[in-house]
Amino acid sequence: MEKHSTEQLKSICSQVRRDILRMVHACQSGHPGASLGCTEFFVALYFDQMKHNKNFNPDGIGEDLFFLSNGHISPVWYSVLSRSGYFDTKELATFRKINSRLQGHPATEEGLPGIRVASGSLGQGLSVAIGAALTKKMNGDKQTVYALMGDGEQQEGQIWEAAMCAPHHNVDNLIASIDVNGQQIDGPTKEIMNLRDLKAKWEAFGWEVIVTKNGNEITEVIQSLEKAKSLLGKGKPVLNLLHTDMGFGVDFMVGTHKWHGVAPNDEQLENALGQLEETLGDY
Amino acid sequence: MEKTLDTKYTYTEKKDTRSGFGDGFLELGRKNKNVVGLCADLIGSLKMGAFQKEFPERFFQVGISEANMMGLAAGMTIGGKIPFTGTFANFSTGRVYDQIRQSIAYSEKNVKICASHAGLTLGEDGATHQILEDVGMMKMLPNMTVINPCDYNQTKAATMAIADHEGPVYLRFGRPSWPIFTPSDQKFEIGKAWKMIEGKDVSLFATGHLVWEAVVAEAMLREEGISVELINIHTIKPLDTEAVLASVAKTGCAVTAEEHQLNGGLGDSIAQTLIRNNPAPQEFVGVDDSFGESGKPVDLLEKYGLNAENIVKAVKKAISRK
Numbered sequence: 001m002e003k004h005s006t007e008q009l010k011s012i013c014s015q016v017r018r019d020i021l022r023m024v025h026a027c028q029s030g031h032p033g034a035s036l037g038c039t040e041f042f043v044a045l046y047f048d049q050m051k052h053n054k055n056f057n058p059d060g061i062g063e064d065l066f067f068l069s070n071g072h073i074s075p076v077w078y079s080v081l082s083r084s085g086y087f088d089t090k091e092l093a094t095f096r097k098i099n100s101r102l103q104g105h106p107a108t109e110e111g112l113p114g115i116r117v118a119s120g121s122l123g124q125g126l127s128v129a130i131g132a133a134l135t136k137k138m139n140g141d142k143q144t145v146y147a148l149m150g151d152g153e154q155q156e157g158q159i160w161e162a163a164m165c166a167p168h169h170n171v172d173n174l175i176a177s178i179d180v181n182g183q184q185i186d187g188p189t190k191e192i193m194n195l196r197d198l199k200a201k202w203e204a205f206g207w208e209v210i211v212t213k214n215g216n217e218i219t220e221v222i223q224s225l226e227k228a229k230s231l232l233g234k235g236k237p238v239l240n241l242l243h244t245d246m247g248f249g250v251d252f253m254v255g256t257h258k259w260h261g262v263a264p265n266d267e268q269l270e271n272a273l274g275q276l277e278e279t280l281g282d283y
Numbered sequence: 284m285e286k287t288l289d290t291k292y293t294y295t296e297k298k299d300t301r302s303g304f305g306d307g308f309l310e311l312g313r314k315n316k317n318v319v320g321l322c323a324d325l326i327g328s329l330k331m332g333a334f335q336k337e338f339p340e341r342f343f344q345v346g347i348s349e350a351n352m353m354g355l356a357a358g359m360t361i362g363g364k365i366p367f368t369g370t371f372a373n374f375s376t377g378r379v380y381d382q383i384r385q386s387i388a389y390s391e392k393n394v395k396i397c398a399s400h401a402g403l404t405l406g407e408d409g410a411t412h413q414i415l416e417d418v419g420m421m422k423m424l425p426n427m428t429v430i431n432p433c434d435y436n437q438t439k440a441a442t443m444a445i446a447d448h449e450g451p452v453y454l455r456f457g458r459p460s461w462p463i464f465t466p467s468d469q470k471f472e473i474g475k476a477w478k479m480i481e482g483k484d485v486s487l488f489a490t491g492h493l494v495w496e497a498v499v500a501e502a503m504l505r506e507e508g509i510s511v512e513l514i515n516i517h518t519i520k521p522l523d524t525e526a527v528l529a530s531v532a533k534t535g536c537a538v539t540a541e542e543h544q545l546n547g548g549l550g551d552s553i554a555q556t557l558i559r560n561n562p563a564p565q566e567f568v569g570v571d572d573s574f575g576e577s578g579k580p581v582d583l584l585e586k587y588g589l590n591a592e593n594i595v596k597a598v599k600k601a602i603s604r605k
Contacts, residue, residue: 059362067358108390116361117390124386127351131358131366138319138341139362158382161351169343 009218011279013039017249018276019079024263027096033259035076037181037244042080044221054085056113064143069125070150071105081114089283123156130166133174147176152184155193166237167206175228177240183257207239215244288502294462301399303438305330311443312338322369323349329369349374353382356394372401373414387451388424397454402542404459404580413575419547421453422520429520431455433494435463440471459580462495476523482512485598486530486537490516490549493540500594519549524556531563536601540568564604566597
C-alpha cells in the first residue's frame with residue numbers, strides 16, 4: 001500500500017466527515033457523534049496501519065482484520081471502506097434505506113465487502129475479535145487483529161468475560177481500542193454508570209494498556225497504534241484507550257451526547273459541511 | 284414392562300447421548316483438522332475430555348462465560364475453523380440468545396452449538412437447569428439448523444455429520460443413560476426424517492429421548508391391533524415436510540412426542556405443516572406450559588406425561604378424532 005503523508009490523511013478525514021454527515025442527513029437517522037469522533041482512528045487503520053485487501057475475502061488469511069463492536073458508528077466505517085476501494089462511494093447514498101447493503105448497523109447478510117460479522121447489540125465484538133485472533137494463531141498467520149469498542153459499551157458484562165479470556169489464552173496478536181469520549185445516549189458516562197479507572201481495570205485483567213490522549217490528532221493515533229504493535233507477541237493483548245471528542249470537526253456537535261444518534265437538518269448540514277473541506281469529491 | 288413387549292427395535296446396552304457426542308467429537312477431531320472445541324467449565328459433563336487430551340492446541344477452556352464463548356466461536360470461523368461449543372442446553376441457548384442471534388445466526392457463522400443436559404431428564408438438578416424452551420428459541424432463528432438425536436449411536440452420527448454442513452447448527456442431547464436401539468453404522472442425513480416403522484392408522488413423530496418411548500408405545504398399540512407409523516424426526520429444522528405429509532396422507536392423523544414445551548416445539552412445526560397442506564387431527568405429547576422439578580428422569584417423564592403410556596393415550600385420541 002502506498003504511504004500517505006499526514007496532509008493526505010488529514011484531507012481524507014475531512015472527506016470522511018462530509019460523507020458521515022451527508023449519509024445520516026439523507027436518511028435522517030444514524031449516529032454521527034462517535035462516527036465523527038473516531039474518524040482519525042478509522043483513517044489511520046485503513047490508510048496507514050492495516051495490511052488489508054479491498055478485494056474482500058471474508059477469511060482474511062494473511063491480512064490484518066478489524067472488528068467494530070460498537071456497530072452504531074457504521075457511517076464512519078462505511079465511508080472509510082468505500083474510500084479505500086471496497087465498494088463504490090455512490091453506494092453510500094443508500095445508507096439505511098430499503099434494499100441497501102449499508103444496513104443501519106453492520107451486517108454480513110447483504111454481502112457488503114469489508115464486514116465479517118454483524119454488530120450493533122453491544123458487548124459482542126471483542127469476543128469475536130479474540131476468536132479470530134486465536135484462529136490466526138492456529139493457522140500460523142502472523143497478522144494482527146484490531147477491534148474497537150465504545151466506552152459506554154464497557155457497561156456490558158460480556159466485555160469483561162472477554163477481557164478475562166484474552167490474556168488467559170495469551171492472545172498477543174490483538175489490539176483493542178476503546179473510544180473514550182465520555183458520552184452515551186442518556187448523558188455523560190460519569191452520570192449514567194461511572195466507568196471509573198479503565199486503565200487500572202484493563203491492567204488488572206492482564207492487558208498491556210496504552211493511552212492515546214488526543215484521538216483526533218492523526219499523528220498521535222498512528223504513533224499509538226505503532227506503539228501498540230511493538231507490544232504484540234509478548235504473551236499479552238494490547239488495549240488502547242483512545243480519547244476522542246464526540247462530534248469532532250463540527251463546532252455545534254462537538255463534546256455532547258446530544259448528537260449521539262440525531263441527524264442534522266438541511267440548515268445544520270449546510271453549516272457543518274461549511275466547516276469541512278471537500279477533498280476527494282462528494283459521492 | 285417394556286422388556287416383555289415385542290418392540291420392533293431392541294437394545295442390549297444403555298448409554299447417555301452426551302457420550303455419543305463426546306465419542307463422535309473425538310473421531311471427528313481425527314478426521315477433520317479444522318474442527319476446534321470450546322467448553323465453559325463442563326468438559327467432564329460434555330464428555331469433551333478425550334478430544335481436549337488428544338488435540339490440546341485445538342481446544343479452549345473458556346471458564347464460566349458462555350456469552351464470550353459464543354463470540355469466540357463466531358470469530359474462530361473467520362479463517363476456516365469449525366468451532367463446536369459445549370455447555371448445558373440452558374446455557375447454550377437462553378443465556379446467550381442475543382450472542383447466537385447476532386454473532387452466529389445473523390452473521391452466518393459456521394458454529395456448532397452442542398448442548399447437553401436438555402429437558403426434564405437432566406433430573407435432580409431441577410428446573411433451573413432443565414430447559415424445555417431451547418428448541419423453540421433455536422428454530423425461530425433464521426439460518427439455524429436444529430437437531431435432537433434419540434440415542435448414543437444417532438448422537439455420535441449426528442455429531443460427525445454436522446461438521447460437513449456449512450452453517451450454524453444447534454445439536455441437542457442429554458444426560459440420562461438411555462437405550463441404544465439404532466444401528467452404530469447409520470448414515471445421518473440432516474433434514475431427512477427416518478421412517479422406523481411402517482404403519483397405517485396413525486403417524487407418530489418423535490424426537491430425542493422420546494423416540495424410545497415411541498418405540499415402546501408402538502409395541503403396546505400393536506398388541507391392541509393399532510398400526511402405528513413411527514417416524515424419527517432427528518432434524519426439527521429444516522423439517523422433512525415431504526415425509527410428514529406423505530405419512531399423514533396415508534394415516535389421516537398425527538401424534539408428536541418430544542421432551543420440550545408444547546409451545547415452540549416439534550409439535551408446532553408439524554402442526555404448521557399439516558395446517559398449510561393437509562389439515563388432520565393431531566395430538567401432542569410434551570410439557571404443557573410448566574417448568575420441571577427435581578427427581579429421577581423416568582419419574583419426571585411419567586409425572587409430566589412424557590412416557591409411552593401417554594403416547595398410547597394420545598394415539599388413541601388422535602385416531603378417535605379422524
